[in-house]
Amino acid sequence: MGVPSVPTPEALNRLPGFYPGLMVPDWSEADVDVALARKAAAVVRELATGTPRDPFFLYVALSAPHNPWVVPDFLRGVSGDGPRGDMCALADWCLGQVATALEEQGCLDDTLLTYTSDHGPQYHTGEAGHRATGPFRGRKNTAFEGGHRIPFVARWPGRVAAGARSEETICLTDLMATLAAVTGEPLPDGAGEDSLDVLPALLGTPLPPRPALITDTGPRSDGLGDFAIRAGRWKLIVTASQEGEGSQRMLFDLSADPSETVDLVERFPDVAAGLERLLARVRERGLRSLEA
Numbered sequence: 001m002g003v004p005s006v007p008t009p010e011a012l013n014r015l016p017g018f019y020p021g022l023m024v025p026d027w028s029e030a031d032v033d034v035a036l037a038r039k040a041a042a043v044v045r046e047l048a049t050g051t052p053r054d055p056f057f058l059y060v061a062l063s064a065p066h067n068p069w070v071v072p073d074f075l076r077g078v079s080g081d082g083p084r085g086d087m088c089a090l091a092d093w094c095l096g097q098v099a100t101a102l103e104e105q106g107c108l109d110d111t112l113l114t115y116t117s118d119h120g121p122q123y124h125t126g127e128a129g130h131r132a133t134g135p136f137r138g139r140k141n142t143a144f145e146g147g148h149r150i151p152f153v154a155r156w157p158g159r160v161a162a163g164a165r166s167e168e169t170i171c172l173t174d175l176m177a178t179l180a181a182v183t184g185e186p187l188p189d190g191a192g193e194d195s196l197d198v199l200p201a202l203l204g205t206p207l208p209p210r211p212a213l214i215t216d217t218g219p220r221s222d223g224l225g226d227f228a229i230r231a232g233r234w235k236l237i238v239t240a241s242q243e244g245e246g247s248q249r250m251l252f253d254l255s256a257d258p259s260e261t262v263d264l265v266e267r268f269p270d271v272a273a274g275l276e277r278l279l280a281r282v283r284e285r286g287l288r289s290l291e292a
Contacts, residue, residue, distance in 0.1 A: 002026075017067030017122075029070040033062050037094035041101035048105035055183070060098060064090045067122070082127030109157040112182060112202075116172065117150040137260045141217050143228040143237045144260050148215045160202050168201040169210050169230065173287075178202075193286030211290035214282055229279040230254065236265075236275035249276070 004022035012029060013020040040060045047056040065087035075093065079085030095115055102108040121132035122140040138144025152170065154160050177195035180187050187195070194214070201207050213230040226240040233255040239248040251265040251272045265272045282290065 015068035030072045033064045033094050034072055037097040041097045044101035048107050062091055080128055081130050085126050112156040115153040120147040135259050143217050154202055166201050168207050169213055170198045174198045193288050229275050236272055
């Protein structure tokens with residue numbers, strides 16, 4: 001802890017994804033997530049004390065496995081897939097620290113523990129050939145599935161069946177409405193306008209058909225799409241218009257083509273037009289307006 005006051009060294013400045021600036025004098029890039037995990041475990045031990053034990057919520061946002069991939073010594077080489085693979089192992093280790101603290105306090109099996117990511121990977125292939133996006137096209141900052149399909153793992157003994165899998169379409173925005181359902185607290189009016197309650201999916205019950213799923217790539221990258229909308233089997237990607245040109249569209253049938261290899265926009269123009277209208281409505285009013 002402290003005030004950043006010294007320039008970052010050239011050894012760090014040269015690393016991929018590292019932005020030069022100021023740091024605290026004792027900064028250690030390799031120990032960022034190690035320290036964060038230990039602090040998170042300490043918070044668990046603090047919050048889980050007391051009788052009766054009050055419910056608590058803990059959100060831990062790790063740096064790993066984002067670049068610049070500076071691996072702590074005790075995990076260097078453990079993955080066999082290079083620095084990024086080792087950083088994935090670090091993320092697992094950090095989760096283990098939190099889980100161990102929950103177990104020590106006797107509340108692990110009473111806790112809904114989720115493990116996920118914010119978007120797809122920036123790079124496809126590790127040093128040993130591991131393809132982080134699997135069969136999916138694209139990567140971070142693209143509208144393709146490789147940029148947005150992410151792992152979502154949940155552990156909640158007695159409620160989430162061990163080893164179960166779900167094919168339901170969910171989004172991280174759904175966590176707000178879902179956690180409200182878990183706690184029995186309704187969302188305030190106007191809150192979570194893009195959040196749907198997916199607790200039934202965690203408990204093994206089918207969800208109602210999702211009206212739509214919107215993804216946004218943020219700043220335009222590599223000429224690929226800025227927005228995508230999925231409804232059922234169909235997914236439409238709409239690129240940003242530029243220099244007076246109209247927006248470009250791509251349409252995929254994810255049920256038959258999850259790798260997004262065949263653009264069907266010319267074969268199914270009515271489907272594409274309907275999805276584009278739906279995208280405009282959601283962008284204007286929010287997803288939950290479709291349930292009204």
